Amino acid sequence: MNITKTKLLLIMIIMCFVALVGCSRENENKLNLDDVLNALKSQNLELEPYGITGYPMKLNDVIPEVYSVKLPGSEENNNTEEFIHFYIFNSEKDRLKGAKEFNEITENTNPTTLPFLYEKENILLIYWSNSKDHPLMKEAIETASEQLNS
Template structure:
């Protein structure tokens, strides 16, 4: 009887561990938001409609709309707005399949903004900067993506 209880307890423990690990393998837009804030950035969510007004093309990728955020440095008077768009796919495999199906060949175009793309697990995150050669918030963006 004790061995059955032990086996059942072990099974339940392993099952809970596997379920917990499965949930941590995906990234949410909130995870990206928090990671950017930990880098000292102020992050404000904007509406999809506001983001669409900035774009010269559709924002949807493979049926996924982005979670758009505006970025600012609390200690700087930024002359231009900069943004992060977080595309959250259901799984890393879905995101990889999108990449392999040449999903990136349909570029998103913004007036006067330049994309800096990072892909991690189940997300594609695009940092839109005003300066193509020296993005103002690139260090913070890169550090935030690495910490996810």
């Protein structure tokens, strides 16, 4: 009888260990704002915290971090300034819900700036461009997103 209890205890310990390892792997894949900002800055983008003005779109209970962004050497006027909203979710599943919510909210709107969505693990990045056909930051953001795979 004693051997059975020992085996049961051993199985429970192994199951707890497997669960803990699984949880730690989930956290390893979690990105934070600094990870994304560093990847974008490596593409020579100038990012400035913009703060919260107006009512930024809350997605899946997350309020975005807002940054103004411009290419180096671009003239300093409001026409060249564009924005990136960074949504940092707790998980990839939450990010998927947030992106779905964004698409539902904006599907019947005609915004003056155009959103380009980039999704990576638990991060949703919405780049608000002044141009649909020639978004200034598209290539830099895509390259930075690929760097986050490393």
